[in-house]
Amino acid sequence: MAKETALDQRPTPPVGERDATSPAAGLLDVRDLAVDYRIRGGVVHAVRAASVRVAPGEMVALVGESGSGKSTTAHAVLGLLAPTARVVGGRVDLAGEDLTRLGAERMRRLRGRTVALIPQDPGSSLNPVVRVGDQVAEALVVHGLADRRRARAAAPDILAEAGIADPGLRARQFPHELSGGLRQRVLIAIALAARPRLIVADEPTSALDVVVARQILDHLQTLTLDAGIGVLLVTHDLAVAAQRCARIVVMAAGEVVEDAAAAEVIAAPKHPATQALVAATASRHPFRRPAAVPRPRTPPGAGAQSAAHVRIERLVKEYRLPRAADGDGVVRAVDDVSFDIARGQTFALVGASGSGKSTLARMLLRFTTPTSGRLLLDGRDITAVRGGELRRLRRRMQLVHQSPFASLNPRFTVEQIIGDPLAAFGLGTRRERRARAAELVDLVALPADTLSRRPAELSGGQRQRVAIARALALHPGLVVCDEPVSALDATVQAQILDLLVGLQEELGVSYLFISHDLTVVRRIAHRVGVLRQGRLVEDGPAEQVLTAPRHPYTQELVAAAHTEHRTA
DSSP states (O other): OOOOOTTTTOOOOOHHHHHHTSGGGOOEEEEEEEEEEEETTEEEEEEEEEEEEEOTTOEEEEEOSTTSSHHHHHHHHHTOOOTTEEEEEEEEEETTEEGGGOOHHHHHHHBTTTEEEEOSOHHHHSOTTSOHHHHHHHHHHTTTSSOHHHHHHHHHHHHHHTTOSSHHHHHTSOGGGSOHHHHHHHHHHHHHHTOOSEEEEESTTTTSOHHHHHHHHHHHHHHHHHTOOEEEEEESOHHHHHHHOSEEEEEETTEEEEEEEHHHHHHSOOSHHHHHHHHHHHTOOTTSOOTTSOOOOOOTTOSTTSOEEEEEEEEEEEEEOTTOSSTTSEEEEEEEEEEEEETTOEEEEEOOTTSSHHHHHHHHTTSSOOSEEEEEETTEEOTTOOHHHHHHHHHSEEEEOSOHHHHSOTTSOHHHHHHHHHHHTTOSOHHHHHHHHHHHHHHTTOOGGGGGOOGGGSOHHHHHHHHHHHHHTTOOSEEEEESTTTTSOHHHHHHHHHHHHHHHHHHOOEEEEEOSOHHHHHHHOSEEEEEETTEEEEEEEHHHHHHSOOSHHHHHHHHHHHHHHHHO
């Protein structure tokens, strides 16, 4: 007989609530939804007459380019629209109940218990001062499914259900001690905790490597088949939608322009927006550079014998674990890593979630101190630089964060966000800073009226472009790009990558480019380093590493990317 766990002891929902969301009663029916955003000087019609249906046990993809309205539609289903947003038309029926007419208290009872969200960004969705296990347990406690003691006992089982190894240890850690991939799995665990009937998954794998993303999506598919849970998968990645969903709903400019079986959408797209998405997806072969895109050019003097712009020597970073049950309670996030970044070139770091990529970037930028090893910039040791000297150094090194949700000040307009680094260093008059912000907004392909909007009024992809513009404001010599295009659709990804390559050729800027997406890496990198469990297992020219990998782990990543492309 199988051992019963705290997870199995979760109380069954009351009969009335089960009936309200049973398959017989239907699940989600969004009809003619219209949502407006109030901005300075006018109104943005973000969603116009959108209709989407999800049946029990069905996974439906809601796809579209950044800014198409898909995330706004998903947030309307959950009653989580920004304060500046308003539903101005249509219905959102969940099991026959119109959610647009419900009060805040009733929505709180439904949210998490009947319909749950897997957010796009774990950085802004997890409480930084509460342990992971307590955040999972809270989902059970607030819905009356367990008392606090039983909920805490169940938390490791729920984390394991979301595919987290060593869940007992992870439950005792804080979010900042986990990798981006692990934090995303914690969000999935929280969404699963109360056994909802509908899950809205808003770009749940956009920041994950191809291997982990496949595991997450496999798990969501299993839930739809085994537990009869409906899933609305919001994604900009048409390849993911085609692989995982029986039906695809395509949005463009706030409207649903196509709703059909996945095979039909891919084979015979009818609307121009769908045709553009299909074409962009077809061009994303991970090891074939698009014909219209030139190879990143090696600048004069950047050959093998030239001095490195950045040199990393035997870098180590160790973290202590909370009350470790065995061992010495220390984990090596980065283990004896060395590589160079040539001036005006791009060094790409790839690897699975938790491999140490972001930790290494934080050490280079001096956000955290290495346990041992050296960091050199233009031949100068910056490992121990501090105070005013460190502040001046950071003007030369800028970061494009993985998460624009957590890194953009929600109270600032886009103009203020982009101009803030200039103001912090006392550069330019107010008028000159405004002009620079307008110039950068145009460079990252955002409309001019974006300058007066705030982050909450932008899509995830639009926010990431604002983050890129801010990083470029100071004309830095080195930019660390931590998954800078993971939240963008294929078309906009290409625009941003082309922009980064063009800026590199024009300004001679160097990039440390962190990504899990080998297609993106192939497009921009001169050299590639592969991290696995904190160690650099392979390092070489991009062409060599991506087409003739030597290490078994690199071969696994390349094979997985090939498989993803073939099944798209």
